[in-house]
Amino acid sequence: DSGVTQTPKHLITATGQRVTLRCSPRSGDLSVYWYQQSLDQGLQFLIQYYNGEERAKGNILERFSAQQFPDLHSELNLSSLELGDSALYFCASSVTGRANEKLFFGSGTQLSVL
């Protein structure tokens, strides 16, 4: 158990809908990362937060947004969903978010868009 909690584990929805994925980092970790894993693209970095502030952006679509709350949990919002958004979404956390820190991953949320 990495200590990173993601909910829900599975989510099935329809195209055009909006969903929210939730992540609680390990106790004491201030930085949260979101990744998308799909068969064709592999693991793609989406976005990173540190102590409530956005720190880095990767390949995140404009239809997607995220935030980190004062209690350090994070939410990833996916809107106007398309079939191609079906993927496994991972959250990871690290202590300070500095370069070369180890990342600890949650078990992921499997999103299926029908």
Add this chain to the structure above:
Amino acid sequence: GEDVEQSLFLSVREGDSSVINCTYTDSSSTYLYWYKQEPGAGLQLLTYIFSNMDMKQDQRLTVLLNKKDKHLSLRIADTQTGDSAIYFCAESSNQAGTALIFGKGTTLSVSS
């Protein structure tokens, strides 16, 4: 751009050694990582190597780094069926803040 490349599949017999290879692009990466993903689970950090090292050994795992060729390998000695999983190589990236950039993963299949 940045890219981490790995072969997609490796099949070995139980008891043999497995060698998973990776090439990376960012020569400024200070650490390079190997993660393991079992079915239905998240990524688990297996080991990492500091870029000024050539080799790191951790029980059955040996990591070799050739910085000149930007080549990283993971050797698993005495491979067991429980080692069957997807193995990801990762580097830190200046362009992605402090996030890690992952390869697409090598699926290791161990037969008894």
